[in-house]
Every structure is written in structure tokens, then in C-alpha cells.
Amino acid sequence: MRWAxxxxxxxxxxxxxxxxxxxxxxAIANPALDPAWIGLWVRLATSGNRSCRFEERRYFPFRSxxxxxxxxxxxxxxxxxxLQYLTPERRLLVIDDQGVLMRDAAGRSQAVPADERSLGxxxxxxxxxxxxLPQLVQAFTFxxxxxxxxxxxxxxxxxxxxxxxxxxxxxxGDGSRLRxxxxxxxxxxxxxxxxxxxxxQVVFSAADLARYFR
Amino acid sequence: MTPVRQRILARVVxxxxxxxxxxxxxxxxYGRKISTDVLDLLPPEExxxxxxxxxxxxxxxxxxxxxxxxxxxARPGTPPAAAARALVARLRQSPSFAEAEVLDGAxxxxxxxxxxxxxxxxxxxxxxxxxxxxxxxxxxxxxGEYSAWLADQAAGDLELFLSRPEAMPLQDLVxxxxxxxxxxxxxxxxxxxxxxxxxxxxALVWAxxxxxxxxxxxxxxxxxxxxxxxxxxxxxxxxxxxxxxxxNRFAAASRARIEAEIKVLNVLSVLAVxxxxxxxxxxxxxxxxxxxxxxxxxxxxxxxxxxxxxxxHILVFVIGSLLSGVAVDYGFYIYLQPPARPGEPxxxxxxxxxxxxxxxxxxxxxxxxxxxxxxxxFIRQVGFFVSAGLLCALGSAMLYFAQFRHxxxxxxxxxxxxxxxxxxxxxRLLQIAFFAALVIAVTxxxxxxWRDDIRELDIPSPGLMANEVKLRTLFGEDADRSLYLxxxxxxxxxxxxxxxxxxxxxxxxxxxxAASLGLVFPSEEDWTKTPVRLRRLDGFAGDFRAALQRHxxxxxxxxxxxxxxxxxxxxxxxxxYASLYRELAGAIHGPLAQLYQIHGSLAYFITIVDxxxxxxxxxxxxxxxxxxxxSLNRLFTRYRWSALxxxxxxxxxxxxxxxxxxxxxxxxxxxLIPAGSCFFVLGALALAGQTLxxxxxxxxxxxxxxxxxxxxxxxDSAQTGAAPPAAIRLSxxxxxxxxxxxxxxHIPVVHALGLIVCLIVLTALIAVEWEPMLRGRPAPDRRx
Numbered sequence: 001m002r003w004a005x006x007x008x009x010x011x012x013x014x015x016x017x018x019x020x021x022x023x024x025x026x027a028i029a030n031p032a033l034d035p036a037w038i039g040l041w042v043r044l045a046t047s048g049n050r051s052c053r054f055e056e057r058r059y060f061p062f063r064s065x066x067x068x069x070x071x072x073x074x075x076x077x078x079x080x081x082x083l084q085y086l087t088p089e090r091r092l093l094v095i096d097d098q099g100v101l102m103r104d105a106a107g108r109s110q111a112v113p114a115d116e117r118s119l120g121x122x123x124x125x126x127x128x129x130x131x132x133l134p135q136l137v138q139a140f141t142f143x144x145x146x147x148x149x150x151x152x153x154x155x156x157x158x159x160x161x162x163x164x165x166x167x168x169x170x171x172x173g174d175g176s177r178l179r180x181x182x183x184x185x186x187x188x189x190x191x192x193x194x195x196x197x198x199x200x201q202v203v204f205s206a207a208d209l210a211r212y213f214r
Numbered sequence: 215m216t217p218v219r220q221r222i223l224a225r226v227v228x229x230x231x232x233x234x235x236x237x238x239x240x241x242x243x244y245g246r247k248i249s250t251d252v253l254d255l256l257p258p259e260e261x262x263x264x265x266x267x268x269x270x271x272x273x274x275x276x277x278x279x280x281x282x283x284x285x286x287x288a289r290p291g292t293p294p295a296a297a298a299r300a301l302v303a304r305l306r307q308s309p310s311f312a313e314a315e316v317l318d319g320a321x322x323x324x325x326x327x328x329x330x331x332x333x334x335x336x337x338x339x340x341x342x343x344x345x346x347x348x349x350x351x352x353x354x355x356x357x358g359e360y361s362a363w364l365a366d367q368a369a370g371d372l373e374l375f376l377s378r379p380e381a382m383p384l385q386d387l388v389x390x391x392x393x394x395x396x397x398x399x400x401x402x403x404x405x406x407x408x409x410x411x412x413x414x415x416x417a418l419v420w421a422x423x424x425x426x427x428x429x430x431x432x433x434x435x436x437x438x439x440x441x442x443x444x445x446x447x448x449x450x451x452x453x454x455x456x457x458x459x460x461x462n463r464f465a466a467a468s469r470a471r472i473e474a475e476i477k478v479l480n481v482l483s484v485l486a487v488x489x490x491x492x493x494x495x496x497x498x499x500x501x502x503x504x505x506x507x508x509x510x511x512x513x514x515x516x517x518x519x520x521x522x523x524x525x526x527h528i529l530v531f532v533i534g535s536l537l538s539g540v541a542v543d544y545g546f547y548i549y550l551q552p553p554a555r556p557g558e559p560x561x562x563x564x565x566x567x568x569x570x571x572x573x574x575x576x577x578x579x580x581x582x583x584x585x586x587x588x589x590x591x592f593i594r595q596v597g598f599f600v601s602a603g604l605l606c607a608l609g610s611a612m613l614y615f616a617q618f619r620h621x622x623x624x625x626x627x628x629x630x631x632x633x634x635x636x637x638x639x640x641x642r643l644l645q646i647a648f649f650a651a652l653v654i655a656v657t658x659x660x661x662x663x664w665r666d667d668i669r670e671l672d673i674p675s676p677g678l679m680a681n682e683v684k685l686r687t688l689f690g691e692d693a694d695r696s697l698y699l700x701x702x703x704x705x706x707x708x709x710x711x712x713x714x715x716x717x718x719x720x721x722x723x724x725x726x727x728a729a730s731l732g733l734v735f736p737s738e739e740d741w742t743k744t745p746v747r748l749r750r751l752d753g754f755a756g757d758f759r760a761a762l763q764r765h766x767x768x769x770x771x772x773x774x775x776x777x778x779x780x781x782x783x784x785x786x787x788x789x790x791y792a793s794l795y796r797e798l799a800g801a802i803h804g805p806l807a808q809l810y811q812i813h814g815s816l817a818y819f820i821t822i823v824d825x826x827x828x829x830x831x832x833x834x835x836x837x838x839x840x841x842x843x844x845s846l847n848r849l850f851t852r853y854r855w856s857a858l859x860x861x862x863x864x865x866x867x868x869x870x871x872x873x874x875x876x877x878x879x880x881x882x883x884x885x886l887i888p889a890g891s892c893f894f895v896l897g898a899l900a901l902a903g904q905t906l907x908x909x910x911x912x913x914x915x916x917x918x919x920x921x922x923x924x925x926x927x928x929x930d931s932a933q934t935g936a937a938p939p940a941a942i943r944l945s946x947x948x949x950x951x952x953x954x955x956x957x958x959x960h961i962p963v964v965h966a967l968g969l970i971v972c973l974i975v976l977t978a979l980i981a982v983e984w985e986p987m988l989r990g991r992p993a994p995d996r997r998x
Contacts (some may be wrong), residue, residue: 060376060385062771067376085379093379102379108727108824110380165383189385 018190023168025143025155032133037144043176044131048201050075054193059186073195076204079213081129094214095126101214110204124162124169128155128181140169149174217559224616226392231610232510237515244444246521247830274725276808277427278312280436280460281685282419288453291415297451297798298417302441302670310436316805317418317689329397330734335778336787336794338395340744347747365757368393369765383503390774392762400879403729411412416688420805427462436462446771459682467675472961479955479964486951494625494944503623504545507611511541514606519599524830526595532963534599539605539949539971540916541576543923548615549623550941569875571863574926575608577871578919580907581864589855596912597860604919625940651894651977654940659895661749665905666851698821700730705817706738706791708836713737715835719823731809738791745786755779827920861915865889868922880929887985888921891977895970906966917974920949921981928982938982946979 028034031041054073066110069086080096095099100112113145127135136142139162140155155168157163170182206214273589282301286294298316305314308766330337346367350360372392384397391397391958425431444456447606491501515534519526548571582604585597615621700715702708714731719728736744759769795812802810809820821837831837869889873881892914899906928938953975956968 058376058382060387060388062768063376063766064768065766067373069377083379085377088374090378091378112729185382191382 021172023143023170025145025152025154028142028144031137031142036146037142037153040153040176041131041133044178045133047131047176049077049204050129050200051202051204052198053196055196057192057194058187059190059192067194073193074202074208074212075129076209076213077130079209081126081211084212092212094212096214098214102146124155124157124166124183128171130167152154217561220561223614224613226625228510228610228613228617231606232513235513235899237527238517238521239513242520247525248531249525254470261413271716277461278422278424278432278460279808280423280440280462281312281689282421282456282458283685283688283916284419284447285416285451286451286454286479287455290504293415293417294454295410295417297447297454298419300450301419301443301456302421304446305419305421305439305613308439308443310425310431310439310806312422312424312565312750313804314419314421317420317804326798326801326806328797330399333797334391334395335782337734337736337798338399339393339782340740340787342393342398343744343747344598344736344740357750361752361754362757362761364751365754365761366764368758369761369767372762372767373765377716389428389771390544390778392758392772392775397878401638402727402733403731411573411749418689420689423460423462427460428465433462433466437466437611443583457681457685459678459685463678464675464682467678469900471675475959475961475964477951479959481954483952486720486955487948490944490947490951494940494947496624496626501624503549504542506614507537507545507607508541508612510610511537511603511607514610515599515603518602518606522598523591523595527964529592529593530599534596534603535602537603537607539610539952540600540923541603542948543920543927544575544608544611545614546941546945547571547923547927547939548611549621550939550944552624560618560621563621564612564616570926570929571608571612573872573875574923575604576866578922579604579662579870581868581915581919584860584864584867585857588860590853593853593857593860600916609864620757625944627937627940628943641987644984648984648988652890654897655890656897658900659893660900662778662853662896662900663905665907666854688855693824696839697825698823698831698837698839699818700732700821700835701816701818702836703816705812707793708732708817708819709735710739711836715821715831715837718831718835719821726823726825728821730821731802731806732821737792741787741791741794748786750784751783807820854911857915861911864915872926875928880933883932883985884922884925884929887925887978887981888918891921891974892918895973896976898973899970909916909963910970913970914974916967917971917978920971920975921978924978924982931983932986935986942982943979946975946982950975950979 020082028037031037035103035204037123051066051074054071056069056071059066070087071083074082074084080094083093083095085091087095089209090105091099092103095104098111102110102112125134127139136155138158139160140157142153142155143195144151150172152170152172154168156168157166167184167186170180170184172177172180172182177198178195180195181191183191185191254740282298284294284298284301286292290939295316297672302316304313305311346364350363353363369392371394372388375394375397376385376388379398380401384400387396423432423436425436427433440458447454447456448476473586488498488501491498495501505666512534515537519530519534526789528920532948548564548567551563551567554854564602579601582597582601585593586601588594588597598650698715700708700712702711712730716728716733719726758777759772762772792812799812809822811818830839869885872884875881876884895917896906896910899910924938927942931938952973953968953972956964957972959965959968
């Protein structure tokens, strides 16, 4: 993965590098003290273990239609985030305090250590799923808006390593339910993750923890 | 010849011998003659390339690597990159350092990554074309459909790749490389980039020294230069701390530990022997008269061994130093034997003692001489050293005591131990005990668990080891990975064999990754066939555009690739195969450069398998496991089996000789006491769950020789039921306490030898003392 980033570093200087544009939502000056948002933080941060089916749509500049992958997302505060890809290939991606672990269908694993430079945009996913506000405030500025029960929250990385590979992350939901995460990597590259059949306060069996987490 | 002339002649011979030995030893270059390198235990005439490669690799490359980790205590989360660069600049100025690199992943690998990307069509395309052509041949379809088939495969592969998590960071690469030449390489070699991977908050520096870390030049001067560099670093970066590790630190610590411990052990050993001497001798200072015999024995053994062998391992001298325990026996026996009559001439006394002396010495020499037939140099050296030392000990003892007007040292005899002789119940108990010991000696040694571990040679240095483990973790090394080396007489042959080995690995262990720097390069066959294969792909550009469209891609986004492709068709990569390696050589340095060798008589590629070592690859792959520990442990097993086999044959010869020299009944006793003691101790240790190694075995053979001496020298007294001669008691007690001191050593080899010899000597002494009581035949006590 780090090699990938090194090589990526070689080619991002090629024509077509993205320009940076700000999202349209109004800024949230101090999310920890903003009464319009604080209730949502509390609800999101106390949802416990979560599990849901997901559909991930990857948009590339050289494709007319997105690449669609589906799978099962699992999250526990102790073990991190697990993305079990089911189609078109079975793969497992675990993001936790130790970094990233990828396992293919044959059981071959690749581990990338917990290092912001190595993880790139993936480094943002874990604190987002944890709704760890102090950590998020350190790494991002916040923008957002409410429309009745629906809300949209956009996290823009502060200048630094993370901002080099990530423009913003937008989360959309209703009530206390997160529905979609949109990761914008550049003007032409983004990923949408639709969270379906969301379940909270899930109890994972020991076998599931061993199978789907590090 | 008159006694005076005999004395003069003996003195001349003795001085001449000592003089010649001293001159020879004084002129030796010990640095070249004596090796401390574990790898020198390997047989030099061994034709196995594994050994040659291992020796070269371990000695010349890996062992010279030093690892440094720097941390800024003021900013512990941020690697102090500037300090690391300053350290590297300093180390590069030092004459002892051949190379020094800051292991910043991006900095170190970007050059290599750029070179691979820039040369992807020369390096990676030939292998890709070869693989695709072979895969198409397996489909059995007509050649005319190849281009369309290949285009569809490539577009399908690209679509699938983009669904993988690892595709995200590589998407900018795709318009330039839709054939996925570079992403496939990244997938295949991703963990070769381990250095620096886990160095959270540390800046890492990798360095290689010029001199061998096992020599003084690779230790003292290097330590001084590092200390100087650290001082300079602290002046400019006061908050930065430096951790570093290398083989030279272990070697220096090991040497210091051995020197310190040997001094203490020697002093304690001498004190213990003096304490025993004080018990047995009325004039204890006269025990010092035996020192010249030991000195001559060691002098002779050193001289003969260094004369015969061009290079000797230090362990030979460690084990050989125990020779003094055996050599002193002859001195004790001659010196402590009372004259048969007042004024008995020395020649007469010697004539009387000659048979047991010769029997003891020559049979032991025959036993150890068998080790000369070992195919392993270390065993041969030990056999020769001990045999030469024993002959010198006997010769010098005979000549040395000829100097004395009264060659007799009176000892306290203490009489015979006879508690069981007059008590049938006790005698019965003793018989049961002897029977039980015999059962243990016969049955239990088979249960011995051997542990052939090269680490038995290590002097434990927990502090250094913890430091080493911490550094290796920071450098991303993983103990679960195994290393293999694929070699060939040319780089083309080595690459070809690597291909076959990797195919074998993929089939054999599908669930593990195998990465090799060799994957960056094509095989010679794929390289030379590339122009022809490109010519066959006339319509590929059109086919691929159509296939991309079908798979949901915008072919217009791939203009960079199609431009390159058209150029490739006009100017296909061709030329000298070796030039491929030369082109990339400038971009491969530091730890990465250790993963292959393209110059010299043996080319090789190292493969890292992400899992513990499995079965050894079949010989046809010309691939050897580079798990050094495993290889050396296997060698140790060979050493042990060789020593065991030859020791048993030697024991058989010793016993056979005894039966030739002595009447049957005496011979049975003389043969049983040493063999029984030895096997009893081995059996008892096996029952106690103690694992044994090569050094226990060599110690057992030495112990057997000592026990053999006691059995021979006590043969007369046992026959008459008298107490064993004081010489035997003194000799055995001295040997037991001095080896008991060695058993307390923290040096595993010395501990093993000390323990086993001490136990065998004690067992033999008990057997010699108590054996006459078994017979229950009262005999007169000949207390002097």
C-alpha cells in the first residue's frame, strides 16, 4: 500500500490533478458547542456496535458508470471497522488502531501500519465511524445543514497529510441514522457508500469477531 | 643409563619440547588462525551451494548491517528526520561504514518506484505478455483470436481490479497503465518495503560496515565512530536519543562476557581444587608441581593442532581446555603412588605403572582419534586436539617426574568405605541401587531428547536482545516470514529458477504471499521473445479500445497508454538481457539491494514468504531456505549425529582394547564403570526431562575418558578389595569440583560440559568406591 502511495505520488503530478473547491454547506464554527448539532453527536457516538449491508459506488474519470461493490459493514469501538466485500469478489478490509488489514478470498493478508501517510484517506474512516468528535475536530473543519429530520454534514480535512489525498467526506442521514458516506478524493474521483439495513447495538459473537476483525 | 643421566636427558627433551612449542605459538597470527565465526563450523570443502551462499550472505552482507532508530523526546510522535540525515552524513564520512541510508519510505523507494514505472515496458511487459500467451495456449483457441481475447481479458481484469480496496490510491495510474503492469507488481512485492513501516515516531537509519562485525576492526573502531557521531548529534539535536543494534554489539558483549566469566570460573576452579587438595594432601603447595604437566599437555595440543589445521574454531580451545582435567590424572597417578620399596628408582616405579598408564592413555587416544574420521571440521579438530594433548600429558608427566629425586607426594588415604560389607541388608540395598542404575543406564538414554539449537552457542545478553527486538520491530521485520534464496550460475538462470520456484510456492502454499525483487525483471526467454510477441498483436490497440468500451470504460481516457503502445510496436524493447539489470541497479540500494545478487560467480534472488517456513523446496528449484537458524540447527544435528556415531565406535574400540590388555574379569569391570557411569548420567538426565545437545555429548565423551582412567588405576585395589589409590580419589574429587564450578557458568556450552563431566566423574567415583562392597567378600583393609 505504501508503495502504491509512492507510485501514486509519481503520477499525480501528471495532467488532470484535481482542483480544490469548498462544499456549499454553511460552516459549523465549534461543533462541540453548537446546540444544533450536539444532540446528533451524542446519538451517533452512543450507537454501540453497528452492522449493515452496504453498497459502494466508485466513480472514476475514465468510466462512464461507477464500479459497484457490495458487502457487509461491521463496527465495534474496540475492534474497529470491518468491510466485508461480497461482490464482485470476496475480500475483507479491516481498519483499526493497528492500521489496515486486507485479506483476499484465499486467506492471504496484507497489513498496512497505522500511519497517516500510509493509510491516506482510509485514516479518516475509523474516527468517522466512531463519531469521535475530539479526534475529528483535530483533523477536519465541519460544515453542515439540517432540513427537517434530514441532515448533511461535511468534513473538510485541515491542511496536512490527509488533505493531500482527500477533499472532503460528506455524511447524510435522518434522525440518528447515518444513510450515506461520500468520500471525495478529487474533482473526478469519489466513492459513495450507501448504508442499508442499519442495525445498532449489535452483539457480535466471538467467532464473528475473529473472522471479520483482526 | 644412570639416574642422573636419565634426569638430564629427560630435562633436555622436556625443555626442547616446550621451547619448540613456545616458539611456534609465539609466531602465530592468532587473528587468522583462530576463528570465532559460527559459520566457520561449516565444512569448507562442503560442495553444497547452500553452504557457500549462506556463508557469503550471512558473513558478508547481513551481519554487517547496523540498524539505528532516532527519537525526539521533545516531539515523540514526529520522526526526527533532520537528525537522521545528520547521523547518516556523519556515518558516511567514517571509513568503517560502506553505506548509510535514512529509511524514509517515500525517499528511499520513490527512486526505485520511478525507475520501475519509467521502465515498465522493458521490465514488466515481457513477463505479462509471456503469461498471457501461455494462458491463451491453454485455452486451445486459434491464434487469430489471440488479440481480441487478450484485449477482453485485460479490460475485464481492469474492471475487477477497480472493485478492490487497493485500487483507490492507484486510479491516477490507470490511464497510463491499463494492463496493470505496475499494480500487479505492487501486489506481488508489497511487503518488500517493510523497513520503516512500523517506525511510528522514529526516524530509521540503515547502515552497513566494511569490516567483519566479528573482528576487532568491526567492533572497537566502529563503536568509537558511532559514539562520536552520537556526541555530534546531541550537540545539534539535544533531545534526540539513538537506539542502535548490530551483530558486532552481540559479538563484543559475548567476548567480554566470556573473558569476565572465564576469569571468575578459573579462580573459583583453582580455589575448589586447592580445597580438595587441602583435604587429601599434607603439603598442599606441592599440588603446584602438577602444573607443568598440564601446561605441557596444553602446549603440545595447541602446537600440534595449529600445525595440522590451517584454521581452528575457538570452541575447540574451550572444549580442549577441559583436557587439563584428564591430563592431570597421569601426574596424580605417578606422583601420588608410593614407592614399592624404599629407594625404588624412578625408572622401576614407572615400569610398574606403565601398563595402566599406557592402557588408560592409548585407549582414550584411540577413542578420540575416531573423531578424526568425522566429515565435520570442528569434530575432527576436537578429536585431534584432545588426542595430541593426552599423548603430550603422558609423555611430559613421565619425563617431568624423572627430574624429582623423590617423585612421591604423600596423600591422606582415608581408608576403605565398607559400611555395607558387613551388613547384608545394606549390601542388598546397594545391589538394588546398582541394579536400578544399570537399568537406567541401559534403558533411559534412548529417551534422551536432543535439542540442536545454534542459540546454545549464544551468550545470553537480555538487554541487547530486547534492544535488537525493538529495533527489528521498528524496521518492520516479522519473525513469521521465511526467506528463500534461488541461485544460478548466471542471473538469467537464477531468474528462470525463481519463476519455477514461485509457481511451486503458489501451488504449494496458496494462502501465503511470496515476494521477490526478481519479479521486477522478466525471464530471459520472455525478454528475448517480446519483439515477436508484440508483432503478433497487430490489432490489439483497436481490440482493446472496443473491449474497454464494452466494460464501461471511456477509451479516450487511455490516450497516454495507446500512445506508448504505438511507440512500443515501432520500437519494441530489445537488447542485452543483462542491461535490464544494469539500468535498474542505480535505483536499488540500501536494504533492497540485499535481496538480489547479479554479479560474481553466483547470481541469486531472495524471496520473502509471508508465513513460517514450510518444507524445504525440492532440489530442482535450486532454492534454499535462508532461515539461518534453521540451517545451522540442521548442521548441529549433523554434528551431533557424527559425534555420537564416532563416539560409540570409539567406545567400542576402547572397550575392545581393554579386553585385549586385561584378563576378562578385570576387563569387564574396567569397561563397565566408565560406560555405565556415562550411560547412567545420560539416562538420569533424560528421565529428568533435560534436553541435551552436541556439547553434552562431547562432555560425556570426556567424562567417559576420566572414568576410564579411574577404572584402570583402581583395577589392582579393586582386585584385592583395598581402598582405591589416593591419586584416584584426589583426581576424581578435583575434577568433580572444578567441573561443578563450570556447570555454574552462564555460557551454555561451558555449562553443558561442566554439568555432564561433573556428574559422570561423581558417578564413576561412587562406582569405584562402592563396587567392591557388592561382592561381599571381606578383604583386609590396607590403610597405609
